[in-house]
Amino acid sequence: MEDEGSGDRRRAAEALVSPPPRAKTVTIPVARDFIIPHAADQCRCSGFEVAEEGSPTGSSALGPASAGGGVPCEGALQDTPDYIRRSAARHRVAPLELFSSASPPPAGLGAADAVASSAKCHATEGEAVGGRQPQETRVDKSDCWGISEQQYGVLLREEEECRKLLDDLMAENELKTRECREAQESLRDLRMELMRKSMHVGSLASAVEGQVKEKSRLCQLLKALGEKFMVLKSEHQNLRQESLEYRKCVLDASQMSATIQRYVNQYVSLECEFKDLKEKFNEEAKERKDLYNKLIELKGNIRVFCRCRPLNADEIAEGASSAIDFDLAKDGELIVRGHVSSKKTYKFDSVFSPEEGQESVFEKTMPYAISVLDGFNVCIFAYGQTGTGKTFTMEGIEGARGVNYRTLEELFRIIKEREGTFLYEITVSVLEVYNEQIHDLLMTGSQPGATTKRLEVRQVAEGVHHVPGLVEARVTNMNEAWEVLQTGSKARVVGSTNANEHSSRSHCIHCVIVKGENLMNGECTKSKLWLIDLAGSERVAKTDAQGERLKEAQNINKSLSALGDVISALATKTSHIPFRNSKLTHLLQDSLSGDSKTLMFVQISPNENDVGETLCSLNFASRVRGIELGQAKKQVDIGELSRYKLMVGRAKQDSKNKDAQIKSMEERIQILEAKNKTKDLLTMNLQEKIKELESQLLVERKIARQHVDNKIAQDHLQKQHGMKEENSYSRSPMAERNLNSTAEKAAAPKDLGGISKQMFSDSNTDTYSFKQLMSLGDEKENDPEAAVQLPPTTKARRVSLCNGGAHQRPLNPASRRTSLIPLPRRNSLLPMPVAKPAAAAAAVLPLDKITENLSSPPLCSPPAVSNDKGSRSRRINSILRRSLQKKVVIRPSLAAQAGKKAAGAAAARGTDSARRAARRVPVSDGAGGQRYSRTGTRSGGGATSDQNIAAPLLLKKPVEI
Ligand SMILES: Nc1ncnc2c1ncn2[C@@H]1O[C@H](COP(=O)(O)OP(=O)(O)OP(=O)(O)O)[C@@H](O)[C@H]1O
Incomplete structure (x- = not known):
């Protein structure tokens, strides 16, 4: 419809711009019953000019349809039902538009008003035509006067024809008017109908609108659902993909589980193998260790155990760190981190970290206790810088007894075990070397530091040194033995130094003499067990010792350096060993020159500030470890031996005499x-x-x-x-x-x-x-x-x-x-x-x-x-x-x-x-x-x-x- 309208308007505009080939003036009678505006519009749109000249017929001059190329208005008028249909169709298409643009004429408005408005309209159109006319005339006048005259004649004829036509048209108009009336009536009905229909359509439209809204909502919903569906579909797709992947994964997983199971089985078998190998390794290691021990025993080396004390509270408060690396060290090894990022590794028979307790220390010392009962001389001594735990290792503290206590305990345990096959007698002596003097700590009335009878070391037999006059307390059980040891320890000289609050100022020596008799074969042994807690070496400048303490420190250092000389001489196998340079070495002569099993504890401090002393002690201990003393010998009791020797001599004499008799008799025979x-x-x-x-x-x-x-x-x-x-x-x-x-x-x-x-x-x-x-x-x-x-x-x-x-x-x-x-x-x-x-x-x-x-x-x-x-x-x-x-x-x-x-x-x-x-x-x-x-x-x-x-x-x- 819009296309159609716009086509009409375009044609009308063309008609205005391009004038018809010849000017045509149509006079239309003014008297008209009514003008159908739409029809007039139609006519105008079709390029016809309607001239109202007041004629009764109301004739109007219409241009030939052919000239304008449009549909003749005449035909349109004649085809009223078609027009109505078209109009209705137009309204149907846009009923709301119809109502808004072509509102029905108000009630009471008669045909006269319609005519008047129509006339007005025509007047406007006339003006427009009149407006263009002088322009056309000017063209005619100037260009072709002659032609105009011919055309005028033609026009007159045409006028004639038009009059006739107009008459026809008038008649037809009347007819049409009637029809129009009828049509108007029907139109009114139709309008009513239309109105009803429109109302119905309106309701329908609103319904439709609702429906449309609903539809659009549903559409939107559908769209959303579609989107959702798409999303879900894609999700489903993804999930499917995932499930496939999962399935694949499950397959892989099962394969993997099978592989894992295989690996687990392999692992289990490997673990078993590893266990076996570990056991074998342990056995081998044990065997190797045993063999090594045997070798060492055969060589008669001095065994060295190294023990490191933990950092004490003061050191921790000062923020001192440990100079000893136990983590990287292997079994029996000790790594000292030096001042200048250098590391030094030492190897000993055993190394005890600060965490290791007295039990583990004694566990490795125990075999020595058994050796004493088997008739071997044993010497266990602790050496090290002051305050490194020598006394702790040897004596221990309440609740953490040291080597002394545990060794005696073990001795008595084994004695009890061997009851019936062996007979043992145990005596204990306690002495100290203080300021190069030997004191008997069991002497009645001996008080710490009090001057007691001086004792000397004497050689009683080849390779046997003894301290005559030493009190030997006979003990029969652990309590008695411990009491005696405690008595001695209490009498020991102890003083406070900068390095140790209870520093031992003397070398404390416990001597346990074990006399044993084998009831099976009558063999008698007499062995000695030396348990020695040496005084600690100290740097006098560091400990700031003065007075008595300084003298003590000097004596301690002197005897320790004499011990060092003896060790050096033994290590280099020098012919002369300076045992007699100090009381300590003189006392230890038997233990350091063979016939004895010797164990040394080298005690060290973990403090990085003491690393110098630690290195000194460790170097000393390494030298000690290299000394070969020769295999220890069993100490057969000399007294018993001489008695037996006498008996054997007598028996030999008797048998000699008898033999002589026999010989003479045999000769006679x-x-x-x-x-x-x-x-x-x-x-x-x-x-x-x-x-x-x-x-x-x-x-x-x-x-x-x-x-x-x-x-x-x-x-x-x-x-x-x-x-x-x-x-x-x-x-x-x-x-x-x-x-x-x-x-x-x-x-x-x-x-x-x-x-x-x-x-x-x-x-x-x-x-x-x-x-x-x-x-x-x-x-x-x-x-x-x-x-x-x-x-x-x-x-x-x-x-x-x-x-x-x-x-x-x-x-x-x-x-x-x-x-x-x-x-x-x-x-x-x-x-x-x-x-x-x-x-x-x-x-x-x-x-x-x-x-x-x-x-x-x-x-x-x-x-x-x-x-x-x-x-x-x-x-x-x-x-x-x-x-x-x-x-x-x-x-x-x-x-x-x-x-x-x-x-x-x-x-x-x-x-x-x-x-x-x-x-x-x-x-x-x-x-x-x-x-x-x-x-x-x-x-x-x-x-x-x-x-x-x-x-x-x-x-x-x-x-x-
Ligand atoms: N392994 C250890 N575990 C716990 N504490 C220890 C250990 N070793 C030593 N100590 C503590 O360190 C301190 C000094 O030990 P101890 O008196 O035994 O040293 P020392 O070497 O005998 O000294 P000195 O040579 O001056 O007599 C003590 O308080 C002791 O309890």
Whole structure:
């Protein structure tokens, strides 16, 4: 609609600017019923000029529509419903506009008013047309007059035509007016309707407006929701993304957890491994430490423990810091931060930080206590600058006892533990070295600082120094021991210095002597335990000591420097060690020169202001640690040792004497044994000889019998021919005997045994020794006459030997010499070529049978011998005697065998003495067998059965053999 309006206005403006090709004047009758303003507007807009000239028809001149190019107004008027529709449509489109711009004519306003307003309007338009007309005329006049005239004619025709047209139009106008009226009415209705509709539309519009508002609100809401949705969507998207990521993360996490689990497992296994390794390491470290300790022990080094005290309240108040670095230090190491950012590291056997208490210090000191009870000398001393805690370490304080107390406690604990296997005796001495003088602190009446009896160090034995006159208090339990130590400590000289309120002004020495006896093996030991709290070294200028304190400090420093000299000499292994330069070193000589286990506590201060003194102490301690004393020795108690030595000496002497006796006896035994051996040999020879002789005798007997038979035969023949040679034969007394008598056969050996027994066992009777017999035999053998010189008793016995005393016939040389058996020659002892069975048979023949046989002459004797009858009988007698003698000789050999048997039995028993006793059996004098053994055992009581058997067989005078 607006476009349409603006198009109309544009066309109207064009019509004004560009004049029509020719001027046209239209006269419209004035008389008109009414003018429809819209229609007029329409006409004007369409480029038609309406000229009201007051004509009744009210005709108006309208330009051709074609000329203006617009829609002819005429058509528009004719198409009223279309116009109304358009108008209605316009109103419908903008009903509110309609109401505002085209307000309905007020009620009561008639058609006349409408016409009037219309006329007014036309008048305005006329003026406008009139205004342009003179301008057009001026153009016509000046330019083309001729043309105007032609045009005028044309115009007149046109006027004519227009009049006609106007008439038509008037008629039509009337018609239209009617229609207009009708249309007005309908328009009114329509207006009413429109109004209603408008109202309805208004309500609808307000409703719509509400709806629109609602809609816009909803739209906004929707938009907001949309935005929210978008936000949520994006959030959702994000969350989804996140969830995906989380899922991925969860996956990763599970993977990671698996990895972690794996790592955890690995960690656990590694931890186990680590634990094992740690344990192994600890074991190795322990072993290494033990080995190191053993090495040190073997070397006999002085062990050094370093202890640092904590900063005291004053030092903390002054803001002093620690110069010792314990954090970086390894086990047994100590780092001192110097003044100039330099660090110095020291190594000791143990280092105790300020936090470590008395227990941990003693834990490492304890093995020394056990060493004392094992019989080793032990020396524990504390060294260091004044106020660094020497007394604290050694003595301690109430509630934190030091090494002294704990060591004694441990000693008594172990003593109790070893009760039954060891016996201990403990004595305690307390002394001090004050101003180079030794004082006994247990001396009655000794007060701190009071002058007591001066003591000196004396060497009592090689490597043993002692202080004679020192009180040694015997203690049996810890309470007593502690009481004694306390008594001594109380008597010690203590003074106040700038460095320490209770500074020790003397070297305090506790000496614990432990005498031990091993009840199992009787070993006795006497060991010493020195517990020494040295006085502290101090810089006199620093402590500002004066008077007595200065003197004390000088003496302390002097003795400590003497100790330093000794340490240096020991470290450099100098031949001369200046132990005697001070009382302290003199006292410590035993502990510092070997035979002892020595432990030194070097006490230091953590204060950075004391770093100079600390370094001095540490350097000193390092030198001490390097000293090798050699392995400590067990201290065997000398008193007991000498007693034992004496006993051993006596025992040795006794055993020497006994050995000498034994030796001499053994020599005698050896001699006797040698003699026995020779006798045995002789006996064997004789036995062999007897055998030979017996066999020879048998042969000779046979020969003799044969000879006798021959003789008998000869006698018989000679009887017949005259007994010429009857007296030439004399029968041997022995031949008279009945050789076949069995009773005699049996009695003969018995008698022989009885005789021999009687002969050798009867100590009161005068008997012949074997030698005599032998010599006799020999004599008789060599000198048959000697037999005559034998005493009658001997003869009688000899006879009894031959015939058992049954036939005692006086022996005379003649009868002997008339024996049929010839005496054997010397060489006849050699084995004879006789038949062995015969010889064997002869060997078993009894002695009486031999004599019997002797009566018969040998059957085939050698002619040289057999012819000499007297010598033959002598020979037989001699053989018989020797045979008897041999029998006798056999007895001692039997006794010797019995002795040997006893020796064998003794050897089997494995006892030397018994063997000796057994060996001595044959050599005893036979008088009851009294001297058989060295242990004094007599055969009568405790001798063995062999000895008992052998004893009666012994010769009374074996030595004479
Ligand atoms: N490890 C420690 N822990 C706690 N306090 C300590 C320790 N060491 C020493 N002290 C304290 O330091 C002070 C000095 O110690 P102590 O008297 O033992 O020194 P000292 O070396 O014996 O001195 P001096 O040589 O002058 O006799 C004491 O009060 C003691 O209690």
